[in-house]
Amino acid sequence: MRLLLTLSAALLAAQTAFAAPFSDSVLQHTEDLRHHAMISHRPWQILESLTTEVGPRLPGTEGDRRAVAWAQETLNKLGFDRVYAEPVTVPHWHRGHAEASITAPFPQPLVISALGNSIGTPTAGVEAEVVAFADLQQLKDAPEADVKGKIVFIDNKMERYRDGRGYGPVVKARGKGAVEAARKGAVAMLLRSVGTDSHRFAHTGMMRYADGITQIPAAALSNPDADQLTRMLNRPQPVRVKLQLGSEDRGPQTSYNVIAEITGSRYPDEIVLIGAHLDSWDEGTGALDDGAGVAIVTAAAKHILERGKRPQRTIRVVLFAAEEVGLVGAKAYKAAHQQELDKLYIAAEADFGAGPVYRLDSRVNDSALPMMDQVAMLLAPLGVTRGGNTSWGGPDVSILPEAGVPVAGLALDGTDYFDFHHTADDTLDKVDPQALRQSTAVYTLYAWLMANAEQPLRPIPPVE
Numbered sequence: 001m002r003l004l005l006t007l008s009a010a011l012l013a014a015q016t017a018f019a020a021p022f023s024d025s026v027l028q029h030t031e032d033l034r035h036h037a038m039i040s041h042r043p044w045q046i047l048e049s050l051t052t053e054v055g056p057r058l059p060g061t062e063g064d065r066r067a068v069a070w071a072q073e074t075l076n077k078l079g080f081d082r083v084y085a086e087p088v089t090v091p092h093w094h095r096g097h098a099e100a101s102i103t104a105p106f107p108q109p110l111v112i113s114a115l116g117n118s119i120g121t122p123t124a125g126v127e128a129e130v131v132a133f134a135d136l137q138q139l140k141d142a143p144e145a146d147v148k149g150k151i152v153f154i155d156n157k158m159e160r161y162r163d164g165r166g167y168g169p170v171v172k173a174r175g176k177g178a179v180e181a182a183r184k185g186a187v188a189m190l191l192r193s194v195g196t197d198s199h200r201f202a203h204t205g206m207m208r209y210a211d212g213i214t215q216i217p218a219a220a221l222s223n224p225d226a227d228q229l230t231r232m233l234n235r236p237q238p239v240r241v242k243l244q245l246g247s248e249d250r251g252p253q254t255s256y257n258v259i260a261e262i263t264g265s266r267y268p269d270e271i272v273l274i275g276a277h278l279d280s281w282d283e284g285t286g287a288l289d290d291g292a293g294v295a296i297v298t299a300a301a302k303h304i305l306e307r308g309k310r311p312q313r314t315i316r317v318v319l320f321a322a323e324e325v326g327l328v329g330a331k332a333y334k335a336a337h338q339q340e341l342d343k344l345y346i347a348a349e350a351d352f353g354a355g356p357v358y359r360l361d362s363r364v365n366d367s368a369l370p371m372m373d374q375v376a377m378l379l380a381p382l383g384v385t386r387g388g389n390t391s392w393g394g395p396d397v398s399i400l401p402e403a404g405v406p407v408a409g410l411a412l413d414g415t416d417y418f419d420f421h422h423t424a425d426d427t428l429d430k431v432d433p434q435a436l437r438q439s440t441a442v443y444t445l446y447a448w449l450m451a452n453a454e455q456p457l458r459p460i461p462p463v464e
Contacts, residue, residue: 021371021455026448029309030378033448037303037441038382044433046074047295051285051428058282059322060092060253067278071258071294071319078302080317081263085256088332090322092253093117095282096246098219100190102229103127105237110229111222113202113283113423114247115174115191116325117209118218125244126151126188126217132233136173139180148185151241152177153192155230157223160196164352164414170194171205178218179210188243189218192226197419200224204281204422206325217245255279255321257329260298262305264451266312271340272450273316273347274300274443275396277323284426288417292431292439293350294319300443304451311451313345320396323351330396334403344405346450346457348443349394352412354431355439360446361387361409363401364457371455372408378449382442387411389461406457408450410442 022030050070057067068085075083093116100110128151133139135156139147154173159166171194178189193203202222209215221229232239258278264270276293280286301317321329334341346364360376362369369389376386392398393407401407413435420426 021374021453022449026452029307030445030448033303033307033444034382034441036307037444038437040299040303040437040440042302043295043299043436043440046298047287047291047431047436048428049074050291050294051287055285056282057278057280057286059090059255059279059325059328060250061282063282064255064279068256068258071278075258075260075298078298079305080260080301082261083259085258086332086336088255088257088321088329089252090255090328091325092250093325094248094250096120096248097244098246099244100219101242102232102239103242104240106232110225110241111200111202112219113204114245115207115218115220116204117207118245118247119215120245120247121217121243125242127240127242128187130229130233130239130241132230136177136180139177142184144184147181150186151188151190151243152181152186153190153229155192155226157192158194158196158418160415160418162413162415163411164417166196167194167418174205174220175208178207178216179213182214182216186216188216190241191218191220193220193223195223195418195421195423198223199419199425201423201425204283217243219243219245255329257321257333258319260301260317262301262311262315264312264314265310268314269343270313270345271316271343272313272345272447273318273397274447275318275320275347275349275394276351277329277396278319279322279324281324281422283424285428286426287428287431288353288420288426289422290323290351292354292436295436296350296440296443299440300447303444304448311448313451315447315451323396327396327399330399334399341400341403341405344400346406346408347393347397347400348408348410348446349397350410350412350439350443351394351396352414353417354436355412356435357384357410357439357442358413359385359387359411361391361411362389362407363391363393363460364389364406365459368455368457371453375446375449379442379445382438384442401460401463404458404460406460408446410446412439
């Protein structure tokens with residue numbers, strides 16, 4: 001009851017504080033939707049179904065194909081006006097076995113995970129002395145003689161932040177470390193896991209090769225194993241490691257972006273896009289990354305559908321293919337919908353765990369900022385504050401602002417997200433059901449309000 005009264009007060013304040021970009025009926029229905037979403041079990045049911053009945057969903061694999069079938073069946077059962085799938089050509093990388101061990105001076109096994117897109121080693125493996133670097137830049141600056149014939153170890157610890165800003169400075173080494181090591185003649189690359197945990201799980205993730213540079217195998221060490229290797233390297237004896245990877249590229253496959261719509265009653269050709277990515281890495285079940293996002297946006301749209309009032313604009317749920325291997329589905333979506341990008345009213349993506357959502361960011365025209373402030377006010381009883389106007393919207397929709405598409409960022413609390421990110425420990429038990437429910441409630445209200453707003457959002461601030 002107290003939360004109902006708080007939201008009612010927020011509605012009244014929002015109506016009086018600004019010229020009304022929302023009608024009274026839209027605002028009144030917002031309260032009904034909030035109450036409905038905060039008692040709904042729908043997001044948990046969707047997430048439990050995806051992670052149990054499909055599990056890991058690496059692009060191009062049988063798990064990926066089952067995920068597409070699951071998504072189409074689930075969205076049709078939920079009663080969306082239109083459900084369809086658009087083909088996407090995706091790479092099929094096979095992990096294979098991954099083993100590593102210190103062979104000298106103190107022999108012992110290491111816990112590793114092959115990095116996505118890595119080549120395998122010869123059957124006998126690769127064994128060499130290890131040379132360590134604090135970060136990617138230190139490797140770039142090193143003399144070739146220090147690296148040639150050795151296994152490079154990049155030992156850059158990730159810092160923990162609610163908004164995940166510790167990720168960017170360290171993930172560069174995952175993406176480019178093998179190329180920079182190979183330029184100087186290294187035979188393999190090891191990386192301290194890009195994660196904030198102290199558990200003995202290694203964090204996988206995508207890496208890249210460059211044309212004209214020898215391809216070398218690449219793997220991530222669990223953080224405790226990286227600590228152990230560092231301690232040995234601080235002793236006077238040379239440290240040698242043996243690495244064996246069975247990874248291989250199995251060629252292109254066809255996957256799909258799966259899309260569902262609630263047709264708008266007044267502006268059916270104008271689209272409010274809420275998205276998540278359907279694929280996941282293969283060592284866990286992809287509950288946080290990004291099963292939670294799939295559940296959030298699907299359940300949010302279903303909440304609107306089942307409460308009986310049709311939005312003025314079309315609400316489009318997009319479950320993107322192959323985000324983990326380079327925004328492949330997002331790029332295919334943008335290309336396929338190039339002619340209607342000017343009809344995208346606004347886009348947002350849930351891809352940072354289960355939440356809760358704590359801040360609303362945006363990238364809209366300055367004239368629309370009072371309206372976005374009002375949206376934040378309406379979300380405030382759910383614990384959401386107003387952020388800035390430089391949002392990128394989420395990974396898959398981040399490529400849309402360069403085409404002039406407005407975006408919103410519903411910031412999910414990622415304090416512990418990188419404890420589990422891209423590990424075998426990304427499983428359903430790590431999801432807080434109440435956080436998932438709150439995040440879905442926020443997306444429900446956000447999508448409803450955006451689909452019924454009267455304020456133009458373009459042109460947006462330039463993308464730098």
